[in-house]
Amino acid sequence: xxxxxxxxxxxxxxIAAKGRKHLTKAEYEERKSGEISAPSDAVKTPLFLxxxxxxxxEELSQMLIDVGVMTNLDSNALGAYIKALSNYEKAVKQLxxxxxxxxxxxxxxxxxxxxxxxxxxxxxxxxxxxxxKEMKLLxxxxxxxxxxxxxxxxxxxxxxxxKNKFLKHG
Numbered sequence: 001x002x003x004x005x006x007x008x009x010x011x012x013x014x015i016a017a018k019g020r021k022h023l024t025k026a027e028y029e030e031r032k033s034g035e036i037s038a039p040s041d042a043v044k045t046p047l048f049l050x051x052x053x054x055x056x057x058e059e060l061s062q063m064l065i066d067v068g069v070m071t072n073l074d075s076n077a078l079g080a081y082i083k084a085l086s087n088y089e090k091a092v093k094q095l096x097x098x099x100x101x102x103x104x105x106x107x108x109x110x111x112x113x114x115x116x117x118x119x120x121x122x123x124x125x126x127x128x129x130x131x132x133k134e135m136k137l138l139x140x141x142x143x144x145x146x147x148x149x150x151x152x153x154x155x156x157x158x159x160x161x162x163k164n165k166f167l168k169h170g
Contacts, residue, residue, distance in 0.1 A: 038071035046079035053082050069142055081138040088131035095124045 023031070043061050045054050061078055064070035070078065100117045108116070136145060143149035 038073045040065045040068075040071045042072055043070065044072075044075055046076050049079055049082060050086070053079075053086055056085070057082050064142055067143075074142070077138065078142065081135065081142065081144070084131060084135040084138050088128070088135050091124065091128045091131050095121070095128055098124060 043065065045057050045061075049057055057079060060082070061070055061075075064074075064078070098117060098121045100114070100121065103113060106113060139145055140148040143151075
């Protein structure tokens with residue numbers, strides 16, 4: 001299998017809105033007919049989510065549908081993001097429970113107690129970092145962080161500009 005480095009393919013309407021490519025009407029229609037679009041009229045909650053996660057899914061999916069980012073095909077991907085978010089919240093709560101203080105009632109010395117506490121803290125912190133990375137990775141396609149949201153912005157056509165007779169689709 002041969003992989004060719006290049007840019008991600010953009011929808012033809014986005015290219016036309018940017019005014020970067022001049023295509024004939026036939027080329028435009030051919031490219032437009034080749035694009036896949038899915039409806040967003042029947043988004044279903046994935047079965048693997050808990051009741052609390054399902055509520056979060058309903059709220060978030062409605063916002064994403066209103067923005068035009070989510071379709072019926074994205075339910076499981078958003079469900080995976082919400083599951084990762086839930087795991088992240090649990091890991092952070094576990095990290096907050098770890099005490100780094102000295103307890104005189106234990107049989108270990110102060111240094112041994114600190115060493116054990118730091119080992120527990122470091123192990124739990126690694127879990128938190130992994131959960132955070134997974135959450136960022138799964139949320140990027142939906143624009144759930146500022147950087148990926150910037151990539152989702154579609155430029156609007158300016159109606160105030162005078163029409164250019166040389167642009168076919170402008």
